[in-house]
Amino acid sequence: MVNITVTTPDKIDLSDVIIVVGISEDGDILSYIEKDSRLNQILKKINSFGQTHLNNIKKYGKSMTLGVNLDDTPITILLVGIGESRKLNSDRVRHIGGLVSLKCKELNFSKINVLKFFSEPSFFEPLIEGLILSQYEFNNFKEKSSKDELDLSFFDNCNINIITDGSEHGAELAQINKSKVICDGVFYSRNLANSPPNHINPDTLASSAKSLASIKNISVQILEQSQIKEMGMNGIISVGKGSENEPKVIIVNYNNSNANDKPILLVGKAVTFDTGGISIKPSDRMDEMKFDKSGGCTVLGIMKAIGNLALPLNVVAIIPAVENMPSGSSYRPGDIVRMYNGKTVEVLNTDAEGRMILADALAYGITKYSPKCVIDFATLTGACIIALGTNVAGIIGNNDKLIQQLKVSGITTGEKIWQLPLYEEFFDLIKSNVASIKNIGGRTGGTITAAAFLSNFVENVPWAHFDIAGTAWTQDGTSEKSYNPKGATGFGTRLILNFLENNRDSF
Incomplete structure (x- = not known):
């Protein structure tokens, strides 16, 4: 560098x-x-x-x-x-x-x-x-x-x-060293997200994550398909059923604070390639679905930087990694899936797969780690691009204090976010006649109904959900920025690092 x-x-x-x-x-x-x-x-x-x-x-x-x-x-x-x-x-x-x-x-x-x-x-x-x-x-x-x-x-x-x-430049030199570490985390995220689907699948993404264990205070655990199934994370199992590449759950644990200090939980969607499954996507620009792993890649970039910055806190990252493919073994529209927390989901569209895997990861992480707050990243809905364009990410959650702090960090880092409401009527749109909830809520308010779906799996823990469908990579309509070359942006990496540095004792 x-x-x-x-x-x-x-x-x-x-x-x-x-x-x-x-x-x-x-x-x-x-x-x-x-x-x-x-x-x-x-x-x-x-x-x-x-x-x-x-x-x-x-x-x-x-x-x-x-x-x-x-x-x-x-x-x-x-x-x-x-x-x-x-x-x-x-x-x-x-x-x-x-x-x-x-x-x-x-x-x-x-x-x-x-x-x-x-x-x-x-x-x-x-x-x-x-x-x-x-x-x-x-x-x-x-x-x-x-x-x-x-x-x-x-x-x-x-x-x-x-x-x-001035003659004293200690503060500036410290900022240079810190910025290099942060940018290295962004580069790591970009490299993973830009990598083609024949090179990055759930297994190879997990292998890359294992390398983070060489950083002090970081340990990495990989849950295999048999373990995921045994634990009852059937949302992840269902989405991954159609692919020859078995799903993985990547868990990165960073401990650099008191053992009794509850961790911050980060969750990132990593669909290493998304065809849409049985509800298959149009072929036009389907190649861009290699970027559907960007949420997980962002979280891994954050963890790499946290470790190298030696921040004094505890953080757990969970990345459910799957490949969503159509085949004779794929999950289908009409299926009913029992999730990790016991709720059942009526599948109406297999292309609404990101919320299925995030839901299991959120519920598992909250149950196992009792976090002080949880933040997730996902290229979740095209509706977010329609609402906010390609330069602004949507943020939705259940805790205004958490969201306001994240918005301040977004202004500081230039990673723009806009809060969308989570009103009660949006929950009505995902009610199912045959299950606890259904995995889509129709065309209206698609970004919000996706978040309403996820809220069923976070209980009362302070939670913020980032929909980065428009910002995870440079797309048509993106105003050019010199520091975001074509391809993956690593959006959210710098934002969360700023948030952690300034608000780690808030919850």
């Missing part, structure tokens, strides 16, 4: 590329730039190019490369506009960091000086995240040419200096 450090203006090596991002529409300049003679000379060179041309570059997200001479030394300057200073927020800073990173790669500059363009201390971490997250590429299955190899190794040999004022 790229080497990032912090230094002062007097340490700038002018043979490197100078990144000037503090070009705002309102002309704000940080004092440390004005005070340093060499930086002031650079600003004068920039201003000599004329205000009309520069005014366009000052707009948010615009960029321009300049070649100048300073003390007989040729310098490349990259100007990146930040727009109006008052509109600068953490996600804009993150996006600008990504733009800088991508532009430098395009120009093949591996030694980079980035002038800090903000005074708000909380913006430093988003800048680092943008610089790193934008580097991600999924090239595991490409035939390697010499050019590919160069591209892949570019950021392994890249050095970025953040130029700032």
